[in-house]
Amino acid sequence: MGNEGFTAFTLKSLTDEEYYLPGNAACPGCAAVMALRIGLKVLGPRTIVVVPACCMSVVQGYYPKTPSKVPIFNTAFAASAATAAGIRAALDIKGIRDVNVVCWAGDGGTADIGIQSLSGAAERGDDLIYVCYDNEAYMNTGTQRSGSTPEGARTTTTITGKSERKKDVPGIMMAHRIPYVATACTSYPIDFANKLRRAASIKGTRYIHLLSPCPPGWRYPAEKTVEVGKLAVETGAWILYEWFGGRCRLTGPSTGLAERSKRRPLEQYLEIQGRFSNADPSKIAEMRRRIDEEWERILGLCHD
Amino acid sequence: MFATGNHAVAYGVKAARAEVIAAYPITPQTQIIEKLSEFIEKGEMGAKFLRVESEHSAMAACIGASACGARAFTATSSQGLLYMSEMVFWAGLGSFPVVMAVVTRTLAPPWSIWNEHTDILSQRDAGWITIMCGSVQEAYDTAIQAFRIAEDRRVRQPVMFGLDAFSLSHTSERLDLIGQEGADAYLPAPEGHWRVVDVQEPATYGNLVGPERMMEIRYSVKRRVDDSAGVIEEAASEFSRISGRAQTGLVEEYRTSDAEVILAVVGASSGDAKDAADLLRDKGIRAGVARLRVIRPFPAERLGAALRGCRTVAVVDMDYSFGYGGIIGREVASVTGIRPFNYIAGIGGRDLGVRDFAGIARDALRRGESGDERREIWWGMKDSQPSL
Numbered sequence: 001m002g003n004e005g006f007t008a009f010t011l012k013s014l015t016d017e018e019y020y021l022p023g024n025a026a027c028p029g030c031a032a033v034m035a036l037r038i039g040l041k042v043l044g045p046r047t048i049v050v051v052p053a054c055c056m057s058v059v060q061g062y063y064p065k066t067p068s069k070v071p072i073f074n075t076a077f078a079a080s081a082a083t084a085a086g087i088r089a090a091l092d093i094k095g096i097r098d099v100n101v102v103c104w105a106g107d108g109g110t111a112d113i114g115i116q117s118l119s120g121a122a123e124r125g126d127d128l129i130y131v132c133y134d135n136e137a138y139m140n141t142g143t144q145r146s147g148s149t150p151e152g153a154r155t156t157t158t159i160t161g162k163s164e165r166k167k168d169v170p171g172i173m174m175a176h177r178i179p180y181v182a183t184a185c186t187s188y189p190i191d192f193a194n195k196l197r198r199a200a201s202i203k204g205t206r207y208i209h210l211l212s213p214c215p216p217g218w219r220y221p222a223e224k225t226v227e228v229g230k231l232a233v234e235t236g237a238w239i240l241y242e243w244f245g246g247r248c249r250l251t252g253p254s255t256g257l258a259e260r261s262k263r264r265p266l267e268q269y270l271e272i273q274g275r276f277s278n279a280d281p282s283k284i285a286e287m288r289r290r291i292d293e294e295w296e297r298i299l300g301l302c303h304d
Numbered sequence: 305m306f307a308t309g310n311h312a313v314a315y316g317v318k319a320a321r322a323e324v325i326a327a328y329p330i331t332p333q334t335q336i337i338e339k340l341s342e343f344i345e346k347g348e349m350g351a352k353f354l355r356v357e358s359e360h361s362a363m364a365a366c367i368g369a370s371a372c373g374a375r376a377f378t379a380t381s382s383q384g385l386l387y388m389s390e391m392v393f394w395a396g397l398g399s400f401p402v403v404m405a406v407v408t409r410t411l412a413p414p415w416s417i418w419n420e421h422t423d424i425l426s427q428r429d430a431g432w433i434t435i436m437c438g439s440v441q442e443a444y445d446t447a448i449q450a451f452r453i454a455e456d457r458r459v460r461q462p463v464m465f466g467l468d469a470f471s472l473s474h475t476s477e478r479l480d481l482i483g484q485e486g487a488d489a490y491l492p493a494p495e496g497h498w499r500v501v502d503v504q505e506p507a508t509y510g511n512l513v514g515p516e517r518m519m520e521i522r523y524s525v526k527r528r529v530d531d532s533a534g535v536i537e538e539a540a541s542e543f544s545r546i547s548g549r550a551q552t553g554l555v556e557e558y559r560t561s562d563a564e565v566i567l568a569v570v571g572a573s574s575g576d577a578k579d580a581a582d583l584l585r586d587k588g589i590r591a592g593v594a595r596l597r598v599i600r601p602f603p604a605e606r607l608g609a610a611l612r613g614c615r616t617v618a619v620v621d622m623d624y625s626f627g628y629g630g631i632i633g634r635e636v637a638s639v640t641g642i643r644p645f646n647y648i649a650g651i652g653g654r655d656l657g658v659r660d661f662a663g664i665a666r667d668a669l670r671r672g673e674s675g676d677e678r679r680e681i682w683w684g685m686k687d688s689q690p691s692l
C-alpha cells in the first residue's frame with residue numbers, strides 16, 4: 001500500500017510554533033481544540049480554516065480577539081464545505097496554489113445539517129480537507145443528540161439513551177470514492193498528525209473523522225480527556241483506520257485489536273463517562289454487537 | 305442582436321468578467337447559468353463554475369470566493385431564493401459584494417412558475433442593494449453596473465437584480481452590447497480591496513460579537529446601503545456615457561411632470577404602463593408612470609419628488625404581505641406621506657397588460673374623486689370583488 005515515500009511523523013517533527021494560542025474560550029479538557037492546535041502545527045501558516053456554527057465558533061473567542069494565527073472564516077451551520085469550495089475557487093482564479101483550505105466542523109454540522117454541502121463538494125472533488133471533530137452530540141447548544149451520537153448515549157433530547165445507532169460518516173465519505181478518508185482520535189495526536197499530513201499531500205476532497213471527547217457533554221472530569229479517548233480506542237469502540245488509494249488499513253493501537261480478546265472490556269469505556277449511566281446489560285450487549293459488526297466491516301475493507 | 309432577458313444577463317456577467325460562478329438550476333432562471341457554463345466550457349470566459357448541489361451552497365460558495373476578493377455571481381428564483389435565504393443574509397450582513405440575478409417567480413404552494421415579486425421582496429431586509437430591471441437591455445446593462453456598485457469602496461455590499469419571469473427572462477428583445485473593451489473600461493478588474501481571508505494577513509472573520517459592538521457593525525451596513533444611492537446614480541450615468549444609451553438610476557419618470565394620475569410600478573410591466581399613459585393622454589387624461597428601478601435603498605426622496613404635485617397615485621404591486629398589504633404600496637405610503645391606491649395585480653403571473661394599467665389609472669382617478677377610503681384593490685379577480 002502507498003506508504004512508500006511517506007516517512008512517519010514523530011513528536012519531534014511537530015513544530016514548536018503555536019498557531020492556536022492558549023487563552024482561547026474552550027472548556028478545560030476540550031479534545032476538539034487540542035486537535036486543532038496539533039492540526040495547525042501540521043498544516044502550517046498557509047492554511048485557511050472554515051468553521052460552521054459549533055463549539056469552535058465560541059472557542060475562537062470574542063470579536064475583536066482571536067486565538068488563531070491563521071485566518072478563520074466563519075460560515076453558517078450547513079455551509080462549511082460549500083464555503084470552502086468557494087474559497088478554493090477564488091484561490092485558483094488568483095493563482096494561489098499552496099494554501100490548505102480546511103473545514104473544521106462538528107459532527108452535527110457534518111453528519112446532519114451539513115452533509116449536503118459536504119457530499120456535493122466530495123462528488124465534485126473540490127480541493128479541500130474536511131475535519132469533522134466528533135464529540136458525538138450538539139455541544140454548542142447544550143448536548144442534544146446528533147446523527148453521530150452513539151446508541152445508548154444520554155443527551156438532553158435522548159434522556160434515556162439514544163435508541164438509534166451512530167451514523168457512519170466515514171463510510172458515507174468512502175462511498176463518494178474521494179481520495180482520502182481516515183478516522184482519528186485526539187488521544188493519539190501523532191496518528192492524527194500523520195493522517196493530516198498525508199491528507200495535505202493529496203489533492204481533491206479529503207476527509208478525517210476525529211473522535212473528540214468532551215468533558216461536559218460526556219460527563220467526565222476535564223483531566224480525563226486523553227484517558228477517555230484512549231479507552232474508546234482500546235476497547236474497540238472507536239477504530240483507527242486510513243483509507244486511500246481504494247484500500248484500508250488499521251493504524252495506531254487499532255492495528256493490534258482486530259482480535260476481540262485483545263481489546264479491553266467495553267464497560268471500562270462506558271463507566272468512565274456519565275452519558276452511558278443508563279445503559280443496562282442488554283443495552284451494553286447491543287452496543288458490543290454493533291462494535292463487532294463495525295470491526296468486521298472495517299477488517300473486510302482492509303483485506304480487499 | 306436579439307436576446308432573451310436571461311441571455312442578456314449571461315452576456316453582462318461575461319462582459320463583467322465574473323471570476324467565480326456557483327449556481328443551481330431553477331425555472332425560469334436556468335438559461336442564465338446554462339449560457340454561462342457554455343461560455344466557460346467553450347473557453348470564452350475565464351471564470352470557475354461551481355456546479356453546486358443547492359442554492360444554499362451556491363451562495364455559500366459565492367461568499368467564500370468573495371471573501372478572497374474574487375468577483376462572484378449566482379442566479380436563482382423563487383424557491384431557490386428562499387432556500388438560499390440564510391446565506392443571502394450572510395452575504396448582506398457580512399458585506400460581501402456578490403452579485404445575483406433573481407428571476408422573480410411566484411412561491412409555492414401551489415406550484416407556479418410564473419411571475420410575481422414576492423420572492424425578491426422577501427429578502428428586502430438582508431442588506432442587499434436590490435434593483436428591478438425594466439427591459440432585456442436593462443438586464444444586460446444592470447448586470448454590469450451591479451458589479452461596479454457592489455465593489456465600490458463606498459458600498460461593498462451585495463447587489464441583486466430582478467427580472468420578471470418569462471415576460472423578461474424568456475422574451476427576446478433587441479440587445480446592444482458594449483463590447484469587452486467598453487466593459488473593461490467601465491469595470492476594472494476587481495481589486496479585491498474587500499478581501500477578508502488572506503494567509504498573508506491572518507484574521508478571524510465572523511466570530512462572536514457581543515451587544516457592545518453589534519450596533520456599530522450593523523450601522524456600517526446601513527451606511528453603506530444608504531450611501532449606495534449616489535453610487536447607483538453615478539454607475540448609471542457613467543454607463544450611459546460609455547454605452548450611449550440613457551440609463552435609469554433610482555427612479556424612471558415617464559410623463560410625470562404634469563400628470564394628474566401616476567402609476568407607480570416595478571419591473572418589466574412598466575412598458576405596458578407607459579403605453580397606457582400614452583393611450584390615456586390621447587383621451588385627455590394626463591397620466592404618467594414612475595418606475596422604481598431600485599427597491600433597496602428605497603429611493604424615498606427621488607420617488608417623493610416624482611409623485612409630488614400629483615393628485616392620484618396608483619401603486620401596482622405584484623406581491624403581497626399577508627395581513628399588511630402590497631409591499632411597495634405600503635413602502636411608498638410610509639416614505640412619501642402620500643396615500644396611494646394600492647392595486648394588487650399580476651399575482652401568480654395573471655395577465656397585466658396595457659388595458660389593465662389604463663383601467664387602473666381610471667379606477668384610481670374615480671376613487672380619488674369620490675373620496676373612496678378603500679386603499680387596497682385586488683385587480684383582475686375572476687370572482688366579483690368582495691366589497692369591503
Ligand SMILES: Cc1ncc(C[n+]2csc(CCOP(=O)(O)OP(=O)(O)O)c2C)c(N)n1
Pocket residue numbers: 053054055056077078105106107108109110135137138139140141146
Ligand atoms: C441553521 C441553524 N440551525 C441551528 C443552529 C443552532 N446551532 C448552533 S451550533 C449547533 C450544534 C452544533 O453541533 P456540532 O456540529 O455537533 O458541533 P459542536 O457544537 O458539538 O461542537 C446548533 C444546533 C444554527 N446555528 N443554525
Ligand code: SF4
Pocket residue numbers: 026027028029030031032033055059135139140213214215216217
Ligand atoms: S462543550 Fe465539549 S466540544 Fe465544546 S468546547 Fe466544551 S469540551 Fe469542547
